[in-house]
Amino acid sequence: MNLRRFSLIAVPYFWLLGLFLVPFLIVFKISLSDIALSIPPYTPTLELSEGWAGFRDFLSQLDFENFEFLATDDLYWKSYLSSVQIAFISTFICLAIGFPIAYGMANAPKEWQPTLMLLVILPFWTSFLIRVYSLIGILSQEGMLNQFLMWIGLINEPLTILNTNIAVYIGIVYTYVPFMILPIYATLTKLDGSLLEAAEDLGCSRTEAFWRITIPLSKAGIIAGCFLVFIPALGEFVIPSLLGGSETLMIGKVLYEEFFANRDWPVAGAVAVILLLILIIPIVLYQRNEQRQLEAET
Amino acid sequence: MRRLTWFNATSLTLGFAFLYIPMIVVIIYSFNESRLVTVWGGFSTKWYGELLQNEAFLDAAWVTFKVGFFSSIIATILGTMGAYVLVRGGRFYGRTLFSGMIYAPLVMPEVITGLSLLLLFISIGLDRGLFTIILAHATFSMCYVSVVVSSRLVSFDRSVEEAALDLGCTPFEAFRLVTLPIIAPAVISGWLLALTLSLDDLVIASFVAGPSATTLPIKVFSSIRLGVSPEINALSTILIGLVTIGTIAASLTTKRAVMRRRREEQMAEQMT
Numbered sequence: 100m101n102l103r104r105f106s107l108i109a110v111p112y113f114w115l116l117g118l119f120l121v122p123f124l125i126v127f128k129i130s131l132s133d134i135a136l137s138i139p140p141y142t143p144t145l146e147l148s149e150g151w152a153g154f155r156d157f158l159s160q161l162d163f164e165n166f167e168f169l170a171t172d173d174l175y176w177k178s179y180l181s182s183v184q185i186a187f188i189s190t191f192i193c194l195a196i197g198f199p200i201a202y203g204m205a206n207a208p209k210e211w212q213p214t215l216m217l218l219v220i221l222p223f224w225t226s227f228l229i230r231v232y233s234l235i236g237i238l239s240q241e242g243m244l245n246q247f248l249m250w251i252g253l254i255n256e257p258l259t260i261l262n263t264n265i266a267v268y269i270g271i272v273y274t275y276v277p278f279m280i281l282p283i284y285a286t287l288t289k290l291d292g293s294l295l296e297a298a299e300d301l302g303c304s305r306t307e308a309f310w311r312i313t314i315p316l317s318k319a320g321i322i323a324g325c326f327l328v329f330i331p332a333l334g335e336f337v338i339p340s341l342l343g344g345s346e347t348l349m350i351g352k353v354l355y356e357e358f359f360a361n362r363d364w365p366v367a368g369a370v371a372v373i374l375l376l377i378l379i380i381p382i383v384l385y386q387r388n389e390q391r392q393l394e395a396e397t
Numbered sequence: 398m399r400r401l402t403w404f405n406a407t408s409l410t411l412g413f414a415f416l417y418i419p420m421i422v423v424i425i426y427s428f429n430e431s432r433l434v435t436v437w438g439g440f441s442t443k444w445y446g447e448l449l450q451n452e453a454f455l456d457a458a459w460v461t462f463k464v465g466f467f468s469s470i471i472a473t474i475l476g477t478m479g480a481y482v483l484v485r486g487g488r489f490y491g492r493t494l495f496s497g498m499i500y501a502p503l504v505m506p507e508v509i510t511g512l513s514l515l516l517l518f519i520s521i522g523l524d525r526g527l528f529t530i531i532l533a534h535a536t537f538s539m540c541y542v543s544v545v546v547s548s549r550l551v552s553f554d555r556s557v558e559e560a561a562l563d564l565g566c567t568p569f570e571a572f573r574l575v576t577l578p579i580i581a582p583a584v585i586s587g588w589l590l591a592l593t594l595s596l597d598d599l600v601i602a603s604f605v606a607g608p609s610a611t612t613l614p615i616k617v618f619s620s621i622r623l624g625v626s627p628e629i630n631a632l633s634t635i636l637i638g639l640v641t642i643g644t645i646a647a648s649l650t651t652k653r654a655v656m657r658r659r660r661e662e663q664m665a666e667q668m669t
Contacts, residue, residue: 103568108489111479111539115498118536122513125520196415199408206405215409217648222416225640226597228614228621229633233419236426236625243422273419280412334506336600341621351508355600358512368516371509382504 130165130368165369175370178348179377185264185349186332189271190279193328194321196272197279201320202313204280205287216284223277230274231341238266238342262344270338275331279324286320287313319392326385333381334374350374420637427630444631451628457616461596463527464612468534469591475535476542476591477584483543484550502540510537511604518605525607533605534595541594542587549583582651589647 169175204215222230237243238261245257260266290313298308314321336351343349350370358367427445431438448454479499486492502510514533518525557579561571577584599614606615620629 104486107478108482108486108495111475111482111543112491112495114475114536114539115479115495118514118517118532119498119502120494122517123509125516126509126513129516196412199404200412203405203409203412206402207409213648213652217644218413218416221641221644222420224593224644225420226614226633226636228597228599228617229423229636230420232617232621232625232629232633233423235621236422237419239625273415276416330504331506334508336508337618341618351506354508354512364516367512371512374506375509378504378506385504386500 126368126371128368129364130366130372131163132365132368133164165365166373168366169369169373174348175350175353178350178353179373181348182333182350183377185267185271186329186335189268189275189332190325190329192268192272193276193279194325197276197324198283198321200276201280201283201287204284205290212288219277219280219284227274228337231270231337234266234270234273234342235261238269261342264343264347266342266344267339267347267349270342271328271332271335274338275328278327278331282323282327283317283320286317290316319388319395322388323385323392326381326388330378330381330385333378420633423630424634424637427627427634429627429630432627444627445635448628448631448635453611454613454616454628454632457611457613460527460610461613464530464534464602465592465595468531468538468595469588471531471535472538472542472591472595473584473588476539476587477546477580479539479543480546480550483547499540499543502537503544505537507598507600508604511601514601515604525605526609529605529607530602530610530612533601534591534598537601538591538594541590542584545587545590546580546583549580553579582654586647589643 200219204212204219207215235242239245240257240259240261242261244260245254248254249257260269294312294316295308298312299305303311334351335349336355339347339349339352340355343352351374354367354370354374357363357370426437428440428442429436429438430441430443479495483496483499511533514529514536515525518529523529558571558575561575562568566574597614598612599618602612603615603618606612617629617632620626
């Protein structure tokens, strides 16, 4: 192996090793340590300087008490469950809103499509924080939405939407729906229109053709879109802390508070490790879907 | 075939209204005279003036700019190298681990990335500040650059590169004269993506930023927690405007490049 090839591989390799993998191993290690009232606020379990004796010590001190603590404390259980629930329901709403938009885009006149595409991408490039912020003014007690609903006479007094879970759902759907639209749109534009014509010639009604041809053929895009919404929504921190209230339990927020407000690093570490374990399932499924799509194209 | 049915027209109108009304409201209220954000008190640009006099915001914007500038350059270089290794690296020890490390940060929740980097910086005794934010941003955005660049590397015809090598180019010359111009659009969009991700990031930065360096998102976040304010509306309008101009310019440039290529191809066809 020559030197140039070695350095080409080594530089990004060691960068990621040092700044991605090693930090994560540190989190894992700290999650197995005990909390201490000092700085840093944990007792290190593994002392590398002590060599083999230190390693033996490490093994004997290794304990899962932080994980046991998570399992016994209601707060964490509820946060994980409600994160999964919020992410799941938001994904479903995103699909219900995103699919008709993607379908409308794919069936719009050809010369409109680049512009429509641009209109979906634009919010995606706009600051995430600003888009969440823009919802605060709409959803607040005296906000636009309440004023509108009272103006059309649907309600008589303002609803409390901000600082509830409903605001969190609206926030996630609003910020993540472009992730749902884009992959579905991509599969729908590839769809061969003559298949639909053939189906109609053979006596299918239009709705039937939609359910039996369009939906199955856009399945890969639907699945990709669902994972692209579900995975980041699960660990979301900004939306629950700005739009949610005290009742909103999401694990990203719990982790942040455990670390900064309670300064309990070992428990924060354990929370992170479990969040990652939960995420592995959808990530593996997503990768498999992408792989299958690639194979289908080649 | 491609007629706009009323169903499609409705879903498009409602969909885009949902995506855009909140942002348009923010833009309109940034020109509101009144400090009350829900009452219209007449047109005024005074909040822009106040924003430009707010030292804390200006300092934070400058920090954000520096972080974005340096981290996106590092990310582009490392990410392009990473893509090259992924697509052209051949077999080497730990290849699976390498591609795993490229893809994993894309799906990693930000709170975990931030937490783990902070714990790393503390355990090696690195002072938190500008430098640590740059390191953190470069790390997660290099993975995005790698993905963008590698999709371009996969799709282009390798024989052009081999021809350059046969004609006496050194591998580095072949990369600089042949490969780089071909993948340049992907490298540029990767760089833009890295820059946007860095300018936008709140969660990772708030973990790894020390008290000495506050980025704009951190500053905005802490003032949003206190409620809606006309200054933030003005700031949002400026940022939305910049992004809009940038996106439209980028799409026009690519459109023109595509048209030019098509014209050149037609000319080449006519000549043969």
